[in-house]
Amino acid sequence: MNYEEFGKLKCEELLKVQNIFRENFKIDSYANWFYDSETELLRLYNDDEDEIFFRYIPVGTFSLKSRTWMWSWFNESSIEKSKTELLVVKEFGNENNYEKLKEGTFASDEYDGWELASICLDFLNGIGVYKVDTDNLEKYMLIMGIENHDSPKVRKLKQKVVECGKHGHSRPAFVCDHLDLETPKGFEEAFDTYKGMELEEEDDFQAWCNECEKIRLEHDGWNEESEKFAQIQLICEDCYFELKEFNQIK
Template identity: 70%
Template sequence: MNYEQYNRQSFDNLIQIQEKFKETFEIDSYANWFYDGETELLRLYNNDDDEIYFKYVSVGTHSLKSETWMWSWFNKHSIEKSKNQLLVVKEFGIENNYEKLHNGTFSSDEYDGWELSSICLNFVNGIGVYKVNTDNLDIFMLITNLVDKSSPEIKKLKQKTVDCGSHGYSRPAFVCQHLNLESPKGFEEAFETYLGMELDEEDDFQAWCSECEKVRTEYNGWNEESEKFAGIKLICENCYFELKDFNQTNLLG
């Protein structure tokens, strides 16, 4: 069987699985998502009372900028341990000379992500596939099972996240006291970011306004005085990117 035939067979199977997955869990009814690479948990939610959790296996990403696919097992920034389960797919690709299954990265479009995820379902038991949309990436996840909201895993997740009144549980972020959604004040970051990006363990979302940047420069970096002026506060990841969009867009406009 050539790759096109195998791919079509797998994709037809995914269509049936996906229909049942979406119908059973009403996936399209949730407006928001959050995932945590350490616990490999995906949260879909509208609010704290309307939410659902799944375990997932990271399949890979499609870059919207470079139009390339990258397998999770090839991605050094992917921290999910379960990605190693997909090495069997890579070996299968080598044995059958299916290049897309054993090449770590290659030119692609969004459909490759769905097709490759469907093939992974032949090797890893799953109940569906979910695609997380970020500014730069489409992230494909193989959903393995539903997780009870009262489980120790969920409790652990909530302990390491911020409980935001507007967005529910999300990753923490840190901004200066001057940034708001009323008047644009610039937006300086520790490093370039986008919503949903994977962070190294030692990294956090950090941003400050243009005035804070002037003070920071005067003191040759962060110290007691520059930090006092900044008055860094804790917010959630979603609030962070709302501030980023407002303060960058309106300042330029």
């Protein structure tokens, strides 16, 4: 069988599995997603009462910018330990000389992701595939099973996040006290951000208003006085991006 036929067959199989997956777990009923590469958990949620956790294996990412696919096993910034399980698929690619299974990265389109995920699903007995979209990347995850709400992993995940009255558990973010959803006040950031992006261990989402930026520049950066003016507050990631959307002066 050539790769095209093989891929097509696996996609057809995925379609069946995927329908059951979406139906059984009401996947489309969740408005928000959040994943944690360290615990290798995907959380789908509406709020803290209405949430579900899955164990996942990262399959790979499709970059909308460079139009390339990259397997997680090839991607150094993919820290999930489970990614090595995909090497059986690579091995299979080597044996059958299927380029897309053995090359770490290659020029691609939106369809490859589903096809490659469908092949992994078959090899590793996944229960479904989930794709998260961020600004420039589509990340494909092979869903391996459901994780109990009170498992040690879920508890660990929840320790890393803040609890927000509006959004439930989400990653922490920091903003000055002046930003609100009433009057746009500018949105200066420590670094460019987009929702759901991976953060380095030492990085946090941080933003402040134009007025704070003025004071910060007057003081050559953050010091006691400029920080006193900013009154930095801890909020959740979802709140952060609501503020960003509203306050950004384009």
